[in-house]
Amino acid sequence: MNPAWFSPGQPRRRRPLTRAYRLSKRLLRVPTKPRSHRPSAAAPRPPQRPRPRGRLPRSCGSGRRSVGLRGLLVAALLELLPAAARAGIVATHAVLEYCSGGSVHRHLRSLRHGHGLTEPHAALVVHQLITALAHLHAHQIAHRDVKPENVLYTDGARRSVKLCDFGFALHCGKKLLKTVCGSPAYMAPELCTKGAYLGPPVDVWALGCFAFEALHGLCAFRASDMATLQLRIKRCDHTPFSKTLSPAVQRAVRSLLVVDAAQRPSADETLLSWEALRRAPDADASVDRRQALPAAASVIDHRMS
Helix, strand or coil: CCCCCCCCCCCCCCCCHHHHHHHHHHHCCCCCCCCCCCCCCCCCCCCCCCCCCCCCCHHHCCCCEECCCCCCCECCEEEEEECCCECCECCEEEEECCCCCEEHHHHHHHCCCCCCCCHHHHHHHHHHHHHHHHHHHHCCEECCCCCHHHEEECCCCCCCEEECCCCCCEECCCCCECCCCCCHHHCCHHHHCCCCECHHHHHHHHHHHHHHHHHHCCCCCCCCCHHHHHHHHHHCCCCCCCCCCCHHHHHHHHHHCCCCCCCCCCCHHHHHHHHHHHCCCCCCCCCCHHHHCCCCCCCEECCCC
């Protein structure tokens, strides 16, 4: 017998039960007993409804209903199909309109660094985006997340765009809002102060940031940290304009980037200036005029609570 295990005149020491038990089972080639009686799989959690990012317009109603949002420049949510419940999980499938040209952000990233769209092409895209925002604002709806990632080309020709991603959209009218949302580089100065704000002027500021990035291929406001970024936005200290841009285009972008929300123009008020830029000699080549005009396109939507 091992003297370390038992010596005369000393109390006999016992090995831990779990160790002896595991050792004997290993010698007998029997599966060992688990130390705790924990279940092999966690108990299934009750199904949880995903929390929406924002509220859709209340006028949309619920279920499959066609609403008054009509416009060729707004990506349509065609239909909502409730899926059959499986394993206690309830899901809803959204049938969306397909825009095969990809996003404006993806197209800008494919260009050479520091190079954006040509002035006629950028004016064409911005004019269509203004038309979409003016249409939304006429229905008292604020998008609150305008950026190149949410502007899609309808096809590979890249001559027509549509606005998408209404996760932060809200039927607000002239009501003051307090929720800070959107992408930091496209936030308006009133969002950086974390005070109450109106929805449509926030979209106009983001439109100015979009126009700047479309022309330069770079964000208008850039910084290494959030505090510096917000300070530059509140001062409207954006990246200098390229020397190759015409004075008319620079004035059109500056008219959108106004720090005071009360002095910032509406989407309707900016249509004329961008319409003139869109009608430049190179802008109308191989462009269908009907693509830039609102048309009857039903949008199937639902209210998210």
